[in-house]
Structure formats: structure tokens, C-alpha cells
Amino acid sequence: RETYRGLSPAEFFYRNKEIAGFSNPARALYQTIRELVENALDATELHGILPDIKIFVDVVDPGKNIVKVRVEDNGIGVPKEEVPKVFGMVFYGSKYKIRQSRGVFGLGVKMAVLYAQITTGKPVYVKSSTIDSKEIYEFEVMIDVINNRPIVLSHRSYRKDNQWHGTVVELTIEGNWSYAKKRIEEYIKRTALITPYANIYFKGPDIELAFTRATRRIPKPPREGLPHPKGVDIEMLKQMIAMTEENLSLRDFLIKYFDGVGKISAETFLKWAGFNPEQSIKTLTLEQLDELARKMREYSGWKRPKDISLSPLGEELLRRGIEEVLKPEFIATVTRKPSSYIGNPFVVETAIAWGGKIPPSEKPILYRFANKIPLLYDEGADVTRKIVDSIDWSVYKVKFPAPLLVVVHICSTKIPFKGVGKEAIAEVPELEEEIEAALRECARKLRMYITKKEKELELALK
Amino acid sequence: RETYRGLSPAEFFYRNKEIAGFSNPARALYQTIRELVENALDATELHGILPDIKIFVDVVDPGKNIVKVRVEDNGIGVPKEEVPKVFGMVFYGSKYKIRQSRGVFGLGVKMAVLYAQITTGKPVYVKSSTIDSKEIYEFEVMIDVINNRPIVLSHRSYRKDNQWHGTVVELTIEGNWSYAKKRIEEYIKRTALITPYANIYFKGPDIELAFTRATRRIPKPPREGLPHPKGVDIEMLKQMIAMTEENLSLRDFLIKYFDGVGKISAETFLKWAGFNPEQSIKTLTLEQLDELARKMREYSGWKRPKDISLSPLGEELLRRGIEEVLKPEFIATVTRKPSSYIGNPFVVETAIAWGGKIPPSEKPILYRFANKIPLLYDEGADVTRKIVDSIDWSVYKVKFPAPLLVVVHICSTKIPFKGVGKEAIAEVPELEEEIEAALRECARKLRMYITKKEKELELALK
Ligand SMILES: Nc1ncnc2c1ncn2[C@@H]1O[C@H](COP(=O)(O)OP(=O)(O)OP(=O)(O)O)[C@@H](O)[C@H]1O
Ligand SMILES: Nc1ncnc2c1ncn2[C@@H]1O[C@H](COP(=O)(O)OP(=O)(O)OP(=O)(O)O)[C@@H](O)[C@H]1O
Ligand SMILES: [Mg+2]
Numbered sequence: 001r002e003t004y005r006g007l008s009p010a011e012f013f014y015r016n017k018e019i020a021g022f023s024n025p026a027r028a029l030y031q032t033i034r035e036l037v038e039n040a041l042d043a044t045e046l047h048g049i050l051p052d053i054k055i056f057v058d059v060v061d062p063g064k065n066i067v068k069v070r071v072e073d074n075g076i077g078v079p080k081e082e083v084p085k086v087f088g089m090v091f092y093g094s095k096y097k098i099r100q101s102r103g104v105f106g107l108g109v110k111m112a113v114l115y116a117q118i119t120t121g122k123p124v125y126v127k128s129s130t131i132d133s134k135e136i137y138e139f140e141v142m143i144d145v146i147n148n149r150p151i152v153l154s155h156r157s158y159r160k161d162n163q164w165h166g167t168v169v170e171l172t173i174e175g176n177w178s179y180a181k182k183r184i185e186e187y188i189k190r191t192a193l194i195t196p197y198a199n200i201y202f203k204g205p206d207i208e209l210a211f212t213r214a215t216r217r218i219p220k221p222p223r224e225g226l227p228h229p230k231g232v233d234i235e236m237l238k239q240m241i242a243m244t245e246e247n248l249s250l251r252d253f254l255i256k257y258f259d260g261v262g263k264i265s266a267e268t269f270l271k272w273a274g275f276n277p278e279q280s281i282k283t284l285t286l287e288q289l290d291e292l293a294r295k296m297r298e299y300s301g302w303k304r305p306k307d308i309s310l311s312p313l314g315e316e317l318l319r320r321g322i323e324e325v326l327k328p329e330f331i332a333t334v335t336r337k338p339s340s341y342i343g344n345p346f347v348v349e350t351a352i353a354w355g356g357k358i359p360p361s362e363k364p365i366l367y368r369f370a371n372k373i374p375l376l377y378d379e380g381a382d383v384t385r386k387i388v389d390s391i392d393w394s395v396y397k398v399k400f401p402a403p404l405l406v407v408v409h410i411c412s413t414k415i416p417f418k419g420v421g422k423e424a425i426a427e428v429p430e431l432e433e434e435i436e437a438a439l440r441e442c443a444r445k446l447r448m449y450i451t452k453k454e455k456e457l458e459l460a461l462k
Numbered sequence: 463r464e465t466y467r468g469l470s471p472a473e474f475f476y477r478n479k480e481i482a483g484f485s486n487p488a489r490a491l492y493q494t495i496r497e498l499v500e501n502a503l504d505a506t507e508l509h510g511i512l513p514d515i516k517i518f519v520d521v522v523d524p525g526k527n528i529v530k531v532r533v534e535d536n537g538i539g540v541p542k543e544e545v546p547k548v549f550g551m552v553f554y555g556s557k558y559k560i561r562q563s564r565g566v567f568g569l570g571v572k573m574a575v576l577y578a579q580i581t582t583g584k585p586v587y588v589k590s591s592t593i594d595s596k597e598i599y600e601f602e603v604m605i606d607v608i609n610n611r612p613i614v615l616s617h618r619s620y621r622k623d624n625q626w627h628g629t630v631v632e633l634t635i636e637g638n639w640s641y642a643k644k645r646i647e648e649y650i651k652r653t654a655l656i657t658p659y660a661n662i663y664f665k666g667p668d669i670e671l672a673f674t675r676a677t678r679r680i681p682k683p684p685r686e687g688l689p690h691p692k693g694v695d696i697e698m699l700k701q702m703i704a705m706t707e708e709n710l711s712l713r714d715f716l717i718k719y720f721d722g723v724g725k726i727s728a729e730t731f732l733k734w735a736g737f738n739p740e741q742s743i744k745t746l747t748l749e750q751l752d753e754l755a756r757k758m759r760e761y762s763g764w765k766r767p768k769d770i771s772l773s774p775l776g777e778e779l780l781r782r783g784i785e786e787v788l789k790p791e792f793i794a795t796v797t798r799k800p801s802s803y804i805g806n807p808f809v810v811e812t813a814i815a816w817g818g819k820i821p822p823s824e825k826p827i828l829y830r831f832a833n834k835i836p837l838l839y840d841e842g843a844d845v846t847r848k849i850v851d852s853i854d855w856s857v858y859k860v861k862f863p864a865p866l867l868v869v870v871h872i873c874s875t876k877i878p879f880k881g882v883g884k885e886a887i888a889e890v891p892e893l894e895e896e897i898e899a900a901l902r903e904c905a906r907k908l909r910m911y912i913t914k915k916e917k918e919l920e921l922a923l924k
């Protein structure tokens with residue numbers, strides 16, 4: 001009497017779009033812009049290209065809240081044969097790897113395409129060309145929601161007679177510009193703060209923002225890494241063994257497929273774990289796989305995860321970005337050494353800015369960033385806010401109200417986001433320790449500055 | 463140079479299980495239990511069956527935190543041919559309809575099965591029989607993660623020689639009982655509170671809870687409803703028109719497929735919207751569909767959504783449940799009339815309990831429920847906590863610390879959950895209004911009680 005059915009991923013997110021941040025026309029406009037901007041910045045910066053990003057928002061029908069959003073970048077472009085799926089298939093992308101990037105789910109732009117399709121019936125317009133392509137191509141794509149497949153409404157290509165490479169994405173959605181304007185402006189400003197090597201131009205219905213790059217120095221792009229033994233599980237082992245054609249020995253399997261495992265460490269571990277290093281991986285039983293995964297997680301002798309897969313901003317760029325956008329009286333910055341949780345490497349960078357254009361407030365203003373994405377919502381559910389509030393700032397000579405702004409940037413190959421809308425970060429103990437340690441390092445520098453200013457004031461008063 | 467790939471939904475949730483609440487062994491044990499219990503209660507109560515639910519938690523290997531979870535119910539069972547997909551395919555289920563139920567995503571039990579597979583490599587064990595089935599069947603199922611398909615490891619069936627119907631689900635997972643125990647106990651207690659017509663038996667490693675039903679009265683099960691015109695979008699119209707074989711007129715299409723639309727209201731609306739009621743739906747252009755969807759959402763003359771698809775507890779059962787579990791000195795209850803947001807009907811029921819076994823606290827203790835599911839996490843991100851904190855309780859003669867407990871239960875065909883882990887509810891204005899109105903109604907009754915007690919005290923002192 002019950003009827004049973006399945007849903008495609010596209011249909012699931014069509015029915016539950018608020019879970020991805022598309023809950024109302026104001027929030028949806030914000031989310032559409034950020035999904036496109038984050039894709040544009042990944043397409044440039046992950047490949048060592050200085051980003052030139054342009055964002056255009058036009059209200060095409062004020063009575064119906066119809067808004068056109070267009071984002072242009074000078075990135076690596078989307079290969080022609082990949083355009084339909086990249087824009088028209090949920091859970092499809094190029095960021096399913098062990099490498100720091102803004103995108104992680106293979107869902108973002110599809111949510112925006114879906115939202116446009118739902119609210120205006122219009123396809124996404126894409127124009128792109130890769131660096132080595134001889135042509136420029138244009139597509140109009142919609143999503144076949146029932147089947148989670150792209151529908152190409154139109155496409156054309158023509159010879160490229162210049163060196164252009166990059167992507168243009170244009171969407172027409174129901175969006176509430178006046179309600180969303182403040183947050184969008186804040187998002188653009190904070191993006192400029194965390195990417196001081198990017199040119200970012202934003203043209204909205206009643207506002208124009210232009211951030212010229214403060215430096216041509218760009219962080220070293222992250223490189224794809226291998227999984228770390230600390231993060232292994234039995235399902236992962238099964239899949240990896242099924243995917244290897246060769247019947248490797250346990251030792252060679254560990255060396256080849258895991259981060260930072262050499263011949264000596266593999267053999268030391270296997271002897272400790274009670275395994276024969278020569279055993280062929282295809283002969284492992286389920287019980288042995290379970291035991292192997294468990295022992296790999298438990299072993300404390302592994303090298304810490306490499307950080308080649310990370311790309312922190314670094315203290316100098318963090319300082320430049322904050323100076324450009326906030327012009328404070330004082331800045332303290334800290335970029336911590338890499339740490340890790342369950343085999344996922346991460347770096348915490350923090351800054352404290354004081355005075356200048358920062359308005360006084362009753363508790364520290366907090367700017368949160370994850371993999372260079374500004375997080376503006378759900379602050380109350382974010383681990384970083386919890387830590388900032390748990391610090392007794394009077395120890396550092398801060399009396400509220402104070403012109404105190406705290407910047408926290410977490411880089412990782414796996415940011416523990418609480419939801420697919422990427423707004424709040426979960427409480428991971430290793431992360432909490434690092435955030436607090438970094439903040440206190442900055443706070444001590446602030447205290448030295450406040451002490452110095454107090455002394456100068458005393459001298460001036462004599 | 464970038465490599466592109468897609469993920470199946472199973473692989474997506476394998477990689478991002480923390481987004482569904484499976485973030486660590488303690489939380490995962492809690493989530494596993496609740497996913498199974500919520501399925502068991504849906505399988506009984508949605509069909510008018512008085513629930514008999516048994517939950518068993520055993521620590522099978524304390525050193526490795528391996529825990530076995532078993533849930534038994536007397537529900538409608540799972541049809542034999544549906545067992546593999548229902549337990550082995552993400553986004554598959556029987557609750558993708560317009561009808562109040564605890565389950566909504568077609569994901570819950572699969573997350574638990576996936577988590578067991580990842581942490582112990584063990585399949586889910588299922589035993590079931592539907593009411594009219596002549597046999598009982600047992601299955602062991604795992605998920606083919608890459609392809610999002612079930613793998614049936616074993617199955618057997620045998621003749622049923624009694625009237626048994628229902629389901630047994632057993633999973634072996636890595637779970638931290640000692641860390642999760644307190645929350646699990648609270649979850650079971652609150653489940654008993656909100657379902658006073660259920661027998662709930664819980665046996666854990668060092669604890670046994672038995673809640674015998676306080677009444678045989680059960681809320682009228684919800685009936686499947688039709689979509690309401692206020693909630694329509696162009697994608698929905700396209701899909702509905704594509705699925706209808708007959709080339710209906712616009713008027714007949716509205717009458718047949720939408721909630722509460724009769725001949726007169728359909729014609730009145732279509733004339734107001736500038737459409738010809740006789741136009742065949744298959745001849746509508748994209749522009750017309752867009753206009754039709756827009757006008758359907760805008761029109762203020764629709765009947766309010768029917769509430770046959772809802773199943774609130776009602777004031778009497780809410781009172782019984784609170785009395786049984788909390789034994790307070792005073793209870794005020796309110797079940798509001800149905801309301802709606804974007805065409806989704808909802809009912810808010812609240813209760814205020816005072817004194818008795820309720821401990822005094824600095825602000826009201828809050829028990830949140832959504833479709834009879836207790837919500838225990840992310841209170842800071844929930845709209846209900848925000849409203850409870852925004853009320854000035856001194857107006858109702860409450861001085862803190864006070865033994866004040868607030869119960870808020872929201873029933874809807876679409877609960878605006880913030881995430882697939884179902885822990886916090888988003889800020890929907892229509893919902894906020896109703897929650898506040900209901901709480902103030904209860905608070906006024908509390909004030910009368912407090913006033914009466916003050917008078918009694920005065921008389922006693924004379
Ligand atoms: N502007 C762009 N330039 C180049 N490639 C792009 C661009 N936008 C999207 N892509 C490609 O499309 C893929 C899918 O994008 P989408 O936003 O849906 O997912 P994602 O960025 O991988 O992850 P997330 O869901 O977290 O955003 C990306 O992985 C990338 O390969
Ligand atoms: N104990 C049970 N008795 C009968 N049917 C069940 C039982 N458990 C699960 N099912 C069936 O399996 C389906 C899938 O369950 P699952 O928990 O994955 O999703 P859901 O309950 O529909 O939604 P949600 O993801 O929100 O829990 C259910 O819709 C129901 O049809
Ligand atoms: Mg993206």
C-alpha cells in the first residue's frame with residue numbers, strides 16, 4: 001500500500017534546495033553569486049593564474065524580482081566536451097581530489113542552474129575556452145531533473161583569433177537584490193581581502209566595487225596528494241584494492257598509495273600490526289582488511305601528512321589584504337605550521353586588526369574564511385565564533401567596546417563543513433586547538449602594541 | 463589537465479558522512495539509533511498501528527568501540543522485493559509524498575548501513591514481513607558505493623505460521639556508547655513523551671528503559687495530499703504536464719492536480735491571471751508556463767491548504783505524554799489551527815510545563831520536536847530557541863531561576879530543516895509567527911496559574 005521510488009540527485013536537491021542555501025530569493029541571489037565566484041577563483045588561482053574576475057548583477061524585471069547574474073574569469077576554462085556535465089549533472093566536477101580548493105561537492109553551480117530553471121525556466125549560458133583550445137564555444141544548458149542529465153539547448157563554436165582563455169557564466173534567476181545587497185557587498189569585500197592578488201570588479205544595480213590587486217605574488221598552488229593512513233577505512237581499502245590491477249604486496253601497496261609511507265615505515269608498521277609485508281593485497285580476507293584499517297588508524301608512527309596539497313595565504317599576503325580593505329592602525333598575523341585531523345592536513349592562519357576604519361564593538365568582529373571562501377552566515381553554529389567568545393580578551397588589555405577585528409582562515413583538503421551550503425564549520429578538536437593557539441599568538445602581539453601605546457600616551461601626558 | 467568525474471549519491475555521502483550527522487563514533491551511534499527508531503515509528507503510526515518498538519544496544523567489543531544496534535517494530539513491514547533498495551540505495555523510499563512523516567529524504571537508514579560498512583565492513587541484517595505476506599524473509603544487504611546499488615549478500619524466507627508483521631533491523635558499527643549514552647537516553651525519553659500511545663523498550667549496555675503506552679488513542683494518520691498552487695514553480699508544472707497523458711484543459715488540470723481547487727476557483731483564477739480556461743495544457747509555451755506559475759504563487763484567492771496530510775498530536779495526547787515523563791505541577795497546552803508557508807500546511811503545538819520534577823534553570827528548558835522527531839542538537843541554530851529567548855517571560859510572572867520547560871512541536875508536509883541530519887529548523891516567517899503566538903497562549907495560562915498560587919499563598923499566610 002506504500003509506494004516506493006527513487007530520486008535522482010537532481011530531483012533530491014530540487015525538492016530540498018534550502019539545504020544547499022537556496023531558501024529564499026535574497027539568499028538564493030547571494031548563493032548564486034558566491035558559487036560562481038568561487039568556481040572562477042578556483043579556475044584561476046589553483047593553476048597559478050592571477051585572477052581577473054568580473055561580476056555583473058542586473059535587475060531585468062524589478063516587478064518580478066528577476067535578476068541576471070554574470071561572472072567572467074580568465075581561468076583555465078572548461079573543456080568543450082565537459083561543459084554539459086559540469087553545468088548540468090549534480091555530483092560532477094574536477095575537485096574530488098585530495099587538494100585544497102573552494103569547490104568540493106560537485107554541486108555548487110548546478111544548484112544555481114537548478115534554481116534558475118525553477119524560478120525563470122531559463123538555461124545557463126556558458127562561454128569558455130581552455131588555454132590550448134583553438135576555438136571558443138558557447139552553450140545553453142538545462143538539467144533533466146528526473147534523470148540528472150544535462151540538456152544542451154544550443155551550442156556553437158568559432159575559431160579563437162586571440163589568446164583568450166577563461167569562462168563566462170550567465171544565469172537569470174528570481175532574486176531579491178535590495179534584501180541581499182548588503183551581504184553580497186560584504187562577500188565581495190571579504191573575497192578581495194583574502195585574495196589580494198586578484199582583480200575583482202563588481203557591478204550591481206546601484207553599486208560598483210573595484211578591487212585592484214595589491215600584489216602580483218600568488219600563493220603556490222596546491223598539488224594533489226595521496227590519502228593518509230590515519231584517515232583510512234575498510235570501504236576505502238576495498239575500493240583501492242579493487243581498482244589496482246597488479247596484485248601488489250601489502251608493503252608495496254602502502255608505499256604506492258598512501259601519503260608519506262616509505263619502505264622502512266611500511267615494514268615497521270606491518271610488523272607492529274601483525275601482518276606479513278609480502279602478503280598480496282588481493283588475498284586479504286574481510287577480517288584482515290578490517291584489522292588492517294583499524295591498525296592503520298591506530299598506529300602513531302606515521303609521518304604527519306604532507307602539506308603540498310594545501311595553499312595557505314601566508315602572513316605577508318594576509319597582511320596586504322587586510323591593509324587594503326580595512327586600513328587598520330595595527331595588524332598581527334600568524335600562519336601556523338601544518339597540523340592534521342584523521343589524516344587530513346590543515347593550516348590555520350589568523351590575524352587581529354585594531355583601530356583605523358574598524359568600528360568599536362562590544363565583542364570582537366569576526367571574519368571567517370575556509371579555503372579562501374568568506375563565510376557570512378550561521379556564525380552562531382561555527383566553531384570559530386565559539387572559540388573567539390571563549391577567550392578572555394582582558395588578559396590582552398582589550399576593554400570593550402573596542403575596535404577589534406579577528407580574521408580566521410582555515411585551509412584543508414577536507415574542511416569539516418556542517419552543511420552543503422558551506423556556512424559553518426564543525427567542532428573538530430584538533431582544529432579548535434590550532435585556532436585558539438593562533439588567536440592567542442596574535443593577541444599577545446596586540447597586547448604588546450596596546451602596552452606600547454599606553455606608554456607613549458603616558459610620556460605625552462608628562 | 464584537470465580530470466572530471468561524477469559521484470554516485472552513495473559515494474557522495476560516503477565522502478561527506480558528517481553532513482548527515484555521522485561525524486564521530488558517539489554522534490554516529492546516536493544517529494544510527496534515531497534513524498532506525500524514526501523508521502519504526504513511521505512504519506506503525508502512519509498506518510494506524512499502535513507502536514511496539516524495541517531497541518537493543520550491545521557493546522560487542524569494548525576495546526574497539528564496536529556496538530550492535532537492533533530495532534524491532536510491529537509495523538507494516540517492507541515488501542520482500544523492496545528490501546534491497548530500501549536498505550541499499552541512497553535516495554530511495556516511500557516518503558516522497560505530500561504527507562507528514564518523520565522520514566523525508568530516503569537517506570536515513572542508508573547512512574547507517576554505509577557507516578556500518580565503513581567502520582566494520584558488516585552488512586545490515588533485516589527481517590521483515592508485511593501484513594498480508596505469507597512468509598517471513600531475512601536479508602543481509604550492503605551498498606555498492608560506486609554505483610549506488612544494493613548488494614544482497616544472503617537472503618532466506620520461510621512460511622509465516624502466525625500473524626506477525628513488522629521489521630527487525632540490526633547493524634554493527636563503531637560507536638562510542640559511554641560518550642553517546644546521555645543523549646541517547648534523552649532521545650528515547652523525549653520520543654516516549656511525544657508518542658504516549660507507543661510502547662518503547664530500550665536495553666543498553668548499562669541501562670534499561672521501558673515506557674508503557676499511557677493511552678490507546680492514536681492520532682488520525684495523515685493522508686497523502688495534492689500540491690498547493692501557492693507552492694508551484696515552472697519545473698513542477700513542466701513535469702506534471704509531461705506526466706499527464708491526457709491533453710487536459712488548463713481548468714481541468716488545476717482542478718485535478720492541485721489542492722483545494724474547484725471549478726469556480728479555477729475559472730476565477732484563470733480569468734484573473736489572463737488565461738483561457740479551455741486552453742490545452744500541452745499547448746502552453748515556456749513564457750506562458752512561467753507566467754502561470756508566477757500568477758499561481760501570487761494569487762491570494764486560493765483556499766488555504768487542507769490539513770488532511772498532517773497528523774498533530776493534539777492537546778490531550780501532548781498533555782498525557784508530558785505528565786507521564788515529566789510529572790510537572792502544571793501543564794498548559796495549545797494546538798494551533800493549521801497555517802501554511804508557500805503552500806505547505808503546518809500546525810504548531812506547544813506546551814509549557816512548570817514545577818514537579820523539572821529542575822530550576824536560568825532560562826526556559828526547551829524540548830523541540832518536528833513531525834514527532836525529538837531534536838537534540840544545534841539548538842543555537844534553531845528558530846525555536848531564538849523565539850523562546852526573545853520572549854520577556856517576566857510579563858507572565860516568571861522569575862528566573864524557574865522550573866520552566868517549553869515544548870514546541872511543529873508538524874508539516876515540509877519541515878524546513880537546515881540540513882539532512884535533521885537537527886535545526888530554519889527561520890520561516892509564517893512559522894515564527896505561529897510559534898510565538900502558541901507560546902504566548904500557553905504563557906498566559908501559566909500566568910493565571912502563578913497568580914492563583916500567589917493568592918493561595920497570601921491567604922495561607924493570613
Ligand atoms: N568558471 C569555471 N572555470 C573552470 N571550470 C569551472 C568553472 N566553473 C565550474 N567549473 C568546473 O565545473 C565543476 C563543477 O562545478 P561545481 O560548482 O558544481 O562543483 P565544485 O566547484 O567542484 O564543488 P562545489 O559544489 O563545492 O562548488 C568544477 O569542479 C570545475 O571543474
Ligand atoms: N522499520 C521499517 N518498516 C517499514 N519500512 C521501513 C522501515 N525502515 C525503512 N523502511 C522503508 O525504507 C525507506 C527508506 O528508509 P530511509 O530511512 O532511508 O528513508 P526515509 O525514512 O524515507 O527518509 P529519511 O532519510 O528522512 O529517514 C522508508 O521510506 C520506508 O519505506
Ligand atoms: Mg563550485
Ligand SMILES: [Mg+2]
Pocket residue numbers: 497500501564565566569570571
Ligand atoms: Mg528514515
